[in-house]
Amino acid sequence: MHFDYSPKVQDLQARLQAFMDAHIYPNEARFMDEVAANRARGNPWRPTELVERLKPLARAAGLWNLFLPNSPRAPEGLSNLEYAPLCEIMGRVSFAPEVFNCSAPDTGNMETLERYASEALKDRWLAPLLRGEIRSAFLMTEPEVASSDATNIQCRIEREGDELRINGRKWWSSGAGDPRCAVFILMGKTDPQAPRHAQQSMVVVPADAPGVHIERALTVFGYDDAPHGHMELRLENVRVPASHILLGAGRGFEIAQGRLGPGRIHHCMRSIGAAERALELMCQRLTRRVAFGKPLAAQSVWHERIAESRCLIEQARLLTLKAAYMMDTVGNKVAKAEIAMIKVVAPNVACQVLDWAIQAHGGAGVSQDFVLAQSYANQRTLRLADGPDEVHRMAIAKLELARHQVQATTELEPPVTRGC
Amino acid sequence: MHFDYSPKVQDLQARLQAFMDAHIYPNEARFMDEVAANRARGNPWRPTELVERLKPLARAAGLWNLFLPNSPRAPEGLSNLEYAPLCEIMGRVSFAPEVFNCSAPDTGNMETLERYASEALKDRWLAPLLRGEIRSAFLMTEPEVASSDATNIQCRIEREGDELRINGRKWWSSGAGDPRCAVFILMGKTDPQAPRHAQQSMVVVPADAPGVHIERALTVFGYDDAPHGHMELRLENVRVPASHILLGAGRGFEIAQGRLGPGRIHHCMRSIGAAERALELMCQRLTRRVAFGKPLAAQSVWHERIAESRCLIEQARLLTLKAAYMMDTVGNKVAKAEIAMIKVVAPNVACQVLDWAIQAHGGAGVSQDFVLAQSYANQRTLRLADGPDEVHRMAIAKLELARHQVQATTELEPPVTRGC
Amino acid sequence: MHFDYSPKVQDLQARLQAFMDAHIYPNEARFMDEVAANRARGNPWRPTELVERLKPLARAAGLWNLFLPNSPRAPEGLSNLEYAPLCEIMGRVSFAPEVFNCSAPDTGNMETLERYASEALKDRWLAPLLRGEIRSAFLMTEPEVASSDATNIQCRIEREGDELRINGRKWWSSGAGDPRCAVFILMGKTDPQAPRHAQQSMVVVPADAPGVHIERALTVFGYDDAPHGHMELRLENVRVPASHILLGAGRGFEIAQGRLGPGRIHHCMRSIGAAERALELMCQRLTRRVAFGKPLAAQSVWHERIAESRCLIEQARLLTLKAAYMMDTVGNKVAKAEIAMIKVVAPNVACQVLDWAIQAHGGAGVSQDFVLAQSYANQRTLRLADGPDEVHRMAIAKLELARHQVQATTELEPPVTRGC
Amino acid sequence: MHFDYSPKVQDLQARLQAFMDAHIYPNEARFMDEVAANRARGNPWRPTELVERLKPLARAAGLWNLFLPNSPRAPEGLSNLEYAPLCEIMGRVSFAPEVFNCSAPDTGNMETLERYASEALKDRWLAPLLRGEIRSAFLMTEPEVASSDATNIQCRIEREGDELRINGRKWWSSGAGDPRCAVFILMGKTDPQAPRHAQQSMVVVPADAPGVHIERALTVFGYDDAPHGHMELRLENVRVPASHILLGAGRGFEIAQGRLGPGRIHHCMRSIGAAERALELMCQRLTRRVAFGKPLAAQSVWHERIAESRCLIEQARLLTLKAAYMMDTVGNKVAKAEIAMIKVVAPNVACQVLDWAIQAHGGAGVSQDFVLAQSYANQRTLRLADGPDEVHRMAIAKLELARHQVQATTELEPPVTRGC
Incomplete structure (x- = not known):
């Protein structure tokens, strides 16, 4: 058991963070403006010039296709465990993953093609996807x-x-x-x-x-x-x-299980990034606003929520990393309980932290002035996408019950005491 | 203590319900379409022809200005307690209250003018507001x-x-x-x-x-x-x-407290209507959708949520009615704890029920196909508007502590037992 | 709709409160001591001399058999609605109900005998029960x-x-x-x-x-x-x-439903009393203890919990009163949804408030020095006794779904909008 | 980052598990009976013959003093990270830790003496403590x-x-x-x-x-x-x-911080064991009991709770392991946020899982027939012992805010968009 990121990952984190600071955060408003302008001109679905301009920069910086493990077509691909902390950083800004050719649903689709498609289909579709052309x-x-x-x-x-x-x-x-x-x-x-x-x-x-x-x-x-x-x-x-x-x-189910594992964990990594950013914004806001004679940050109800947010995020991240580790070491099938768990945990954690962050921002929190409301909408949707919480919880429960039903036949729990 | 609605209220409920069935529910899609068309033409703020057409019908049906108690200018005005169950019905559809000239923020503003404005200001502004002209x-x-x-x-x-x-x-x-x-x-x-x-x-x-x-x-x-x-x-x-x-x-605070009471309770009444509608949609959806071999409505996790929703709504309604009763009988000032309580309770209940209803609808729940997501956005905002939850909870707590601090001086709680 | 207690009930409340102040609260430690002494002597089940001494006083004060409506053998019996606020007061102290011959399971058993037993059985068992002899x-x-x-x-x-x-x-x-x-x-x-x-x-x-x-x-x-x-x-x-x-x-089920209604609502009334007392103790403790430079009562995390406690208790009480009103006016059978609702709500509310009160007391909260831990154990058990939460929620949900399934056949909810 | 237990730890887990199966679980009722007999004879504080008999067996099995890292007097001591999964197993049975000389408060006291006492005091008190004599x-x-x-x-x-x-x-x-x-x-x-x-x-x-x-x-x-x-x-x-x-x-605070870290994390490890056992008992019970025509284990409300329990436990364990890792690698002082986090998380998780397990057992759950109620009482107390949740959350929040207050001065969050 070892809890530090590898030097390779730490290096990538630093470089990715530097790219975010240089090219992503400063352009958030510009991205929104460009989309709004396209929408006003009648076609909101038009790709932004901003992202197209940033993609070559990311590729040149060696921050490209990081998501795809074990593919000869993407030698830069990382293991799930290595990719997780990077995907988390990208998840802090909605348009960032595409800049690094690491965005949904393409990553899941590329993984599916890599694993299950013929070479002909790979040449036709996987290759341009990996190049970020389609x-x-x-x-x-x-x-x-x-x-x-x-x-x-x-x-x-x-x-x-x-x-x-x-x-x-x-x-x-x-x-x-x-x-x-x-x-x-x-x-x-x-x-x-x-x-x-x-x-x-x-x-x-x-x-x-x-x-x-x-x-x-x-x-x-x-x-x-x-x-x-x-x-x-x-x-x-x-x-x-x-x-x-x-x-x-007739093998669609088999693929679905193979495809959805990576797709799901990528979503979870990004959810953790979204939650971290919400906690950051919450702390900043509470520090700056004063009501009833003191900064909101000095009020113990916010201490509770900040602390609870930190506890929730840390735990969700560790569970996601463990699931990634298991996918890498024992495979997506054996890791199915862990994948189901993070699929439930991560967006619920993000929704909770975002809800508190919104509350900390007052009316601004639900508006376009902060990323919080849109991020909430996105995370709330992830409680439904790729299977609603209830279906994943049912799967987890059945695995758990199966474990105890076997035991049940061999070991009857004895009442602790028999007399009064 | 008596828990039935008066015959007068029951009659108004029936008439309002009939109007909703005849004119409001069948026009929900049309309202959205008209707004979308206006938005596409560049002015989403343009009043809809639909609402303008329905207002005279509502007025003719005696369903007009029901919100304003004790005003010579609005003899049709009801007490808060009488108005509550009607406002709840209107709250089920976002554009309905305006049809009956009972929409925010006009009702709060009209109440403010009625109470605090000069006759000249009333003639100039209250009169056309009561007529629904401005x-x-x-x-x-x-x-x-x-x-x-x-x-x-x-x-x-x-x-x-x-x-x-x-x-x-x-x-x-x-x-x-x-x-x-x-x-x-x-x-x-x-x-x-x-x-x-x-x-x-x-x-x-x-x-x-x-x-x-x-x-x-x-x-x-x-x-x-x-x-x-x-x-x-x-x-x-x-x-x-x-x-x-x-x-x-220098008397702005005094007015704010007088104004916000009625405005807040109207929001709460509508929140309860929104929650009722969400529960209705949830039950209908669960009855119709089948997964893993049985209707969702037969799964006990949904029994828990339906039951919890019903318990939450019933309680929030009773507390709102009690607050209305107190506003009518002892005044807004004495009722301030009850008003603060429903201000916290009602939108939180609505958010919870809506969240479950969204979950029951899958992807459709967050989309434009049902009222749920927009209703959630609206109710979530009410946890901030007119004072965030935290401020109202602080007010409730201070009233509660004040009560016990007085006791504290006269009655020390004794340890129940002294020995081991 | 009317939310004030009747003059008759207010008079009984005042007299009961006076009796509690004079004879119950001052004897709490003595009761515990007497039981402890009996336990040490080998028979904890021996009735206390304290309660036997207080019973005639309560009877003389006209505070006796208040629970039994419509019985010729107990003319002092109140309606459920009248009894509720009195039962709540008794519920604040574990041994108090017996002093007034209003304790479980006797009240439910007496109601059962009154309704379903032959006159011979009533003479033999109901009569001495009503006299508090057995x-x-x-x-x-x-x-x-x-x-x-x-x-x-x-x-x-x-x-x-x-x-x-x-x-x-x-x-x-x-x-x-x-x-x-x-x-x-x-x-x-x-x-x-x-x-x-x-x-x-x-x-x-x-x-x-x-x-x-x-x-x-x-x-x-x-x-x-x-x-x-x-x-x-x-x-x-x-x-x-x-x-x-x-x-x-073969009519055991029929009786069970008749018996359990009153028995359940009495438990709920007492739960509300237990919750009120917990909130009182919590406020008093928080006012007196100082940490990190200010009274705990000044910290906003406790404001949240006090306010939430007050909101929960007020709502649970109103729902209990409404259920009692319905039992009195339309009968236990028609009131079954409301009875199930309070059976879930009241002990859960009490558990939540007690848990916060325990937390406010630190180690003292779980000890014998306050009533809180024992009261928690009692309320926690009520989430199981007379049917666990899950069974009552299932019953509520089925009633709710039945209502909407009928509607479902006649009224299909239309998607709000059809276009994009 | 690596999530497998080391071979050394896996070996110890297997041996400890075997000892539990052979000597601890089969003696749970006997332990309770011996204590009850002592209590009936007037001295419940008398040490049990059972535990005294098992201690030499544990020592002989090399399962002794596992908790103490880096002490020349306890060469068998493990690092915190190594000890965690073993302490968890011991935590499943209340009297087990003492059998292995790993029980509170002795472990915390021994660590304190090891770190801060003179050799003379160590000879006098630490030595016999390590031998399990006092x-x-x-x-x-x-x-x-x-x-x-x-x-x-x-x-x-x-x-x-x-x-x-x-x-x-x-x-x-x-x-x-x-x-x-x-x-x-x-x-x-x-x-x-x-x-x-x-x-x-x-x-x-x-x-x-x-x-x-x-x-x-x-x-x-x-x-x-x-x-x-x-x-x-x-x-x-x-x-x-x-x-x-x-x-x-004047250095009491300094020691308190040093002492409480290990003591706290030991409690957390045991809390996770208690939660695991509760989940096990819950699954077994639900599998065996039938109501309304099917095993409770087939009802989806229990799927939700089982799955949620599993998610909570896995996350709490990972966070505890990470805290242990940090204590081992960067020291108790730097790990203070992580220690505070698990101090809040672990007993709260255990309380939640235990509460569901109690509910699954019906009346039996609150009685002496299962460990659940006593385990709940124990875990509930841990939310107060060594500092209540609120104090630890405050500490976590202040560390979090400090991080963002520094950032706040250098980086103002920009509104995402400026236009409408």
């Missing part, structure tokens, strides 16, 4: 069913000769409205008669395939989350080559 | 200071002959962007040398006075809350007649 | 099964000629160890083949019937709760006349 | 003042020639009633005129010194915690040699 979307959730139970997914994928014909409706397909978004990974049902967990498959769908219709953008609380955005799509007789199926027909 | 704003909070401590307020009101010259910056002036908004009630400092609670005054300011500048609109979790909106204003050498001071110079 | 126990819960689901109850009642033969094991039979305890009301299974809710019956069992064995006393946290106590009993071929069955064979 | 108590807290602020401590230590004269009253002196308890470490005031943190000193006091009076035993909830117990003592003109002062007059 973006991607993940088409899983559907509006008509409780997608938290993935067996509910209805989108139909039918084999017709050498092609797959796809019909269905998807939503919360984040990034699908970006003009650079060139490819989707889609989950759908290839065999409704197969056993419950072998009905689904994942396929690669070019975004410009005929029959792909972007119907509308969803808002998150009041935010459109432009330029990224969350789209509802209709797929009507969309055709792709049969070779676009990943891993094999 | 609207109003309340200019209290300032961006530069912790306005939770009202003695911090910096806006300067200087006497110059028969005029008052006003300079300052205000924000969260809700409704000030509405073209119908004709009048402000403003809190500012008339005498910086006076004792701490006698420095402030309230004055009536015509919205079109020279020197009034609307600087920008604030967002609430991404929402612009159009067509109402929340404005930041700059007042630069704004001049009004000295007769526009309410009650007298 | 006490009683309720034999429901069993150690081997989850008694929260009453259909699990296994105790066997078999008809043999004119007699009933009873075999089973019961626990948490509070008061059964008291030498004055002369009679039990027992729930058992008369017909295992009957429909699920018609298998159980309630019978009256004399405590001295052959075959009744008191096996041991249970502790609550470390308390034996002497002299009352909680017993585990074994019933082995216990025989009672068949006429001792209440209401009729 | 026991010790820590006399810090006082009944008359808020001891959470240690400057409040009033016990007077006056120099008279070569002697110190001690007068004062102490309570919560755990273990002082044990006939084997031979020595106290006492905190008292040597110089009331010195600066606030230099007034206090620590001295070694033989338990049999004339003037030491044990006044009574305190209960924790209803438990006497025999045979250990918590004593209130009066010291009346107690005299010890001046050489018994540790480190030097």
Whole structure:
């Protein structure tokens, strides 16, 4: 057991921090302004010039594709444990991860392609994604069913000769409205008669395939989350080559579990960054504002919340690091309890700290003057995305109960005392 | 002690409910569409044709100005206790209160004018407000200071002959962007040398006075809350007649306490309506969605939350009704502990129930497809508006401690036992 | 709607308060000492001379049998609504209710006998109970099964000629160890083949019937709760006349619902009294202790907790009063949601306030020097007794869902907006 | 960063676990019975024969004095990080730590003597403590003042020639009633005129010194915690040699900070063991009990609580391990924030998990049939012992604020956007 970051990680932290200080924090207002200007001109989904300008700088600084472990195509990729503290730093600013080509849903999609796609598909889609030339979307959730139970997914994928014909409706397909978004990974049902967990498959769908219709953008609380955005799509007789199926027909669940692990832990790392920033803003605000004769920072109700925030964040970070360590050492499958745990813990911690930080800021906290309200909306959504809290808690509980049910047959707990 | 609504109230409830069913619920989407169209055309603050069309219907139905007790100008006005269950019903839909001329901040402003304004000011401003012809704003909070401590307020009101010259910056002036908004009630400092609670005054300011500048609109979790909106204003050498001071110079605090009581309880009544609606939507959604082989409504984690929601709402409603009863019978001043209590309880209850309802809806819950996310943003803001939770809890605690400090001198609690 | 206590109730409150001040509070230490002395002499279950001495005083003061509504045998009995604020006052001291012949489980048992027993049984058992000459126990819960689901109850009642033969094991039979305890009301299974809710019956069992064995006393946290106590009993071929069955064979559930309503609400009223006392002690302690340069009462973390305590107590009291009002006006059956709600709310509120009060007292809070720890143990147990929180929440949720499922068929909630 | 236990620790875990299975768990009822028999014979403080019989076995098994790092007198001592997972296992059973000579308050006292006592004092007191021949108590807290602020401590230590004269009253002196308890470490005031943190000193006091009076035993909830117990003592003109002062007059605070770190973290490790055991019992119980047609373990409300318990425990353990690592690597002083954090987190987590476990057990949960209620009482007390939650949260908050106040001067957070 050893709790220090490695020298390699400490070096990367320092360089990433310097990049954030030089290029990210000073441009937060400019980013918002550029998006607002694009929105006012009628197209909020247009990529910002700011991010496009910063990407080459990040790449030149060696801060690029840090997320992808064990890929010959991304030698700079780190292990999950190494990546965690860097991803956390990026998570402090909403547009930062893209600058380093480390943004959702691309990282999860790239990992999926790296693991499960043919070399041909990798050449076609993974390569430009790794270069940051195109973006991607993940088409899983559907509006008509409780997608938290993935067996509910209805989108139909039918084999017709050498092609797959796809019909269905998807939503919360984040990034699908970006003009650079060139490819989707889609989950759908290839065999409704197969056993419950072998009905689904994942396929690669070019975004410009005929029959792909972007119907509308969803808002998150009041935010459109432009330029990224969350789209509802209709797929009507969309055709792709049969070779676009990943891993094999009926193996969608298997991929989902492999894909969602890294995707989820990246979200958690960023959640911790968001929580740290909220605590920082909270402390700064409380120090500067005076009410009833003393700084808010001197009032013990805020001591309680600051301390509780620090305790929550430290613990969430350690659990995330442990989950990353297990993913690296024993694999995503064995680490499934830990992944489920951080998936519940991290956004809940972030929401709690953000809520206190908002309260500390008064009306300013819910407004556009601070990142807090938008960050809250984002973190609140993560309690639903990639499976709601309840589904992950059920999974954790079943693993826990399984452990004790085995014991239960061999060891009956004795009452401690028998007499009165 | 008697817990039934009076026949008069039950009749009004039935009529209001019928009006909601006929004219409000069926038009919710249309209202949103009209605002969106106005926003797209560049002016989200434009009043909707829908509400303007419904107002005469509500007035004709005898559902108008129900909020104002004991005013010769509004004979239809009810007591606080009578009004509470009606205000709750209106609170279920964001634009409903205005249809009945019962919307914030106008109701609080009308009550203030009724109580503290001269007959001339009443003729000029209260009369058209009661007719629903104009609207109003309340200019209290300032961006530069912790306005939770009202003695911090910096806006300067200087006497110059028969005029008052006003300079300052205000924000969260809700409704000030509405073209119908004709009048402000403003809190500012008339005498910086006076004792701490006698420095402030309230004055009536015509919205079109020279020197009034609307600087920008604030967002609430991404929402612009159009067509109402929340404005930041700059007042630069704004001049009004000295007769526009309410009650007298230095009596701003006194008015604030009188004004905020009714304004706060109206918010609480609406919060309860919002919570009821959230519980309703949650139950409906859980009944319809199936996951892991059974309706979500059959899962005991949701039983816990539904039951807890019902317990929280029932209790918050009873406390609100008791506070209303006390305002009617012993006055706003004596009821200050109860008003502070519901100010804390009601929006917190609504936030909790809304959060569960959002969780029950999955991604749809944070989107524009249901009222939940916007309602959450609204209720969350009410934990800050008119004083943050912490300030009200401090007030409640001081009243409680005062009670026990008196006892403390006369009655020492004895240890229950002395031996081992 | 009317929130003042009636003059009759206010008069009783004043008289009861005076009795508490004169005879109960000053004797708290003496009561503990007398019990401790009895325990040291080997019989903690011996009734105290103190309580026996105070009972005639209470009866003479007209403060006797206040709990029983509508009984010709107890003309002094009040309605539930009238009784609530008096029961709350008694609930502040653990031994006080017995002084006024208003203690559990006797009040629930007396109500059961009054409603469901023959005149002969009433003469034999209800009359001396109402005179405070004997006490009683309720034999429901069993150690081997989850008694929260009453259909699990296994105790066997078999008809043999004119007699009933009873075999089973019961626990948490509070008061059964008291030498004055002369009679039990027992729930058992008369017909295992009957429909699920018609298998159980309630019978009256004399405590001295052959075959009744008191096996041991249970502790609550470390308390034996002497002299009352909680017993585990074994019933082995216990025989009672068949006429001792209440209401009729197979109607045990029906009685349980009738009995438990009043029993539960009495517990809730006392919980509120316990919570009020905890808040009082907390305020007094915080006022007197100084740390880090100022009284604890001046620290805002305690303001939060005091205020939250006050809000919680006020709301729990109002909900309890409303439930009592409904029991009086529409009956226990229609009031079942409200009874379930207060059964969850009141002890949880008391536990929360007590926990804060303990924290405010430091080590003294968990010790014998204050009533707080024992009161916590008592209130914590009430979250399990008469049905755990989870069962009552399930009942509340099912009533709520039923309401919305009907609506669901007739009114589909429309998405608020359709476009993006 | 590395999250596996070292081979050495894994080996010790296995051996300790085997010892627990062979000698501790099977004797839990016997321990309770022996204490009950002693109590019935009039002396609950008598050491049990059971523990005395097991101690040589533990020593022979190499499971002895594991807690003391870097002492030539205890070569078997482990680092804090190594010791943590072993202490956790011991913490699952109340009497287990003593069997391994690893129980409070002796471990903290031995560490204090090792660090701050003269060799003569070490020979006299540390040596027999390390051999498990005598026991010790820590006399810090006082009944008359808020001891959470240690400057409040009033016990007077006056120099008279070569002697110190001690007068004062102490309570919560755990273990002082044990006939084997031979020595106290006492905190008292040597110089009331010195600066606030230099007034206090620590001295070694033989338990049999004339003037030491044990006044009574305190209960924790209803438990006497025999045979250990918590004593209130009066010291009346107690005299010890001046050489018994540790480190030097006026350096009591310095020692307190050094002593309390290890003592606190040991408590936290045991708290995690107690929480683990509660979760285990909860899962077992839920698996075996059926209500409303299915095992409780299949109900989703319990899934939520089991999962939340697992998340809380994992995080608390990681934070405790990190704190131990820091104590080992950078020292107790630098690790003070982490020590304060786990002091708050661990017992709160244990209380929460225990509360759910009690609820899962129904009435049995609060009774003597399971360890849950007593364990709850113990953990609840740890939220007060060695400083209440509030004081530790204040310390954490001040460290956090200090960090941001420095930043505050150099970096003003800019509003994210400036326009509307």
